[in-house]
Amino acid sequence: MMSQQIKISDHQSKSILEILKAGTALSHQEAEKKNLAKKIIDHTISLEEYKKLLFINWKAYRSIEQYLYQNKHILPNELTSLVSYDKSNRLQKDLNALGVLLDHSQENSISCPENSSVDSLIGFLYVIEGSMLGGMLIAKHISQCPSLEHIRNPYFFSGKSKDQMKNWKEFCMYLNNQKYTESNIQKALDAANKAFTFFS
Numbered sequence: 369m370m371s372q373q374i375k376i377s378d379h380q381s382k383s384i385l386e387i388l389k390a391g392t393a394l395s396h397q398e399a400e401k402k403n404l405a406k407k408i409i410d411h412t413i414s415l416e417e418y419k420k421l422l423f424i425n426w427k428a429y430r431s432i433e434q435y436l437y438q439n440k441h442i443l444p445n446e447l448t449s450l451v452s453y454d455k456s457n458r459l460q461k462d463l464n465a466l467g468v469l470l471d472h473s474q475e476n477s478i479s480c481p482e483n484s485s486v487d488s489l490i491g492f493l494y495v496i497e498g499s500m501l502g503g504m505l506i507a508k509h510i511s512q513c514p515s516l517e518h519i520r521n522p523y524f525f526s527g528k529s530k531d532q533m534k535n536w537k538e539f540c541m542y543l544n545n546q547k548y549t550e551s552n553i554q555k556a557l558d559a560a561n562k563a564f565t566f567f568s
């Protein structure tokens with residue numbers, strides 16, 4: 369598992385967020401190399417590749433959002449407002465606007481086998497909320513891609529940083545005010561690395 373690259377036992381000097389960032393750095397590097405979003409940044413993406421990226425993202429976010437919904441009752445109150453279908457709904461609107469209709473059988477086929485614990489939910493939330501930071505960068509390049517010129521107001525890569533940063537800041541503030549054991553952190557880290565695999 370990629371999280372082995374950092375020593376969780378050093379955690380007393382590091383915050384859980386720092387450990388999650390360091391412990392998912394390899395997963396993130398892989399995502400940056402392999403995810404079709406890199407073709408938005410170098411402006412070479414075709415319309416078909418953009419649709420594929422939106423579809424892969426839709427399945428990944430939908431699956432994680434469903435898992436979070438199913439386990440919302442075990443989350444602390446401070447984090448329940450982060451549980452929503454906002455990201456997959458925005459992706460669905462983008463896909464629909466491009467003529468891609470998602471049927472319910474695709475939606476139902478998604479499942480998340482992760483054992484549920486608050487720690488694993490935190491790992492999944494870390495990835496989907498943190499990914500919005502990269503999303504803001506990617507959004508700036510959409511209008512510069514020749515194949516995407518006609519897409520005026522995307523819902524997902526919208527660059528609406530204010531809303532996206534609000535959730536991220538709330539999430540970070542909550543984590544920074546809690547105490548975590550090595551075991552809590554390891555579970556969150558394992559779940560975060562697992563969450564990355566949904567996007568490949």
Ligand code: HEM
Nearest residue numbers: 388389399400403405406494495498499501502505564567
């Ligand atoms: C081409 C693809 C991608 C690019 C260019 C990209 C870029 C970025 C950038 C610029 C940041 C902000 C870094 C910082 O402030 O230190 C970030 C953060 C992050 N991204 Fe990505 N990203 C990409 C793909 C992904 C994917 C597919 C995921 C997983 C769904 C993801 C998850 C995250 C997470 C969790 C963070 C927060 C890191 C932290 O500060 O703890 N990224 N990304």
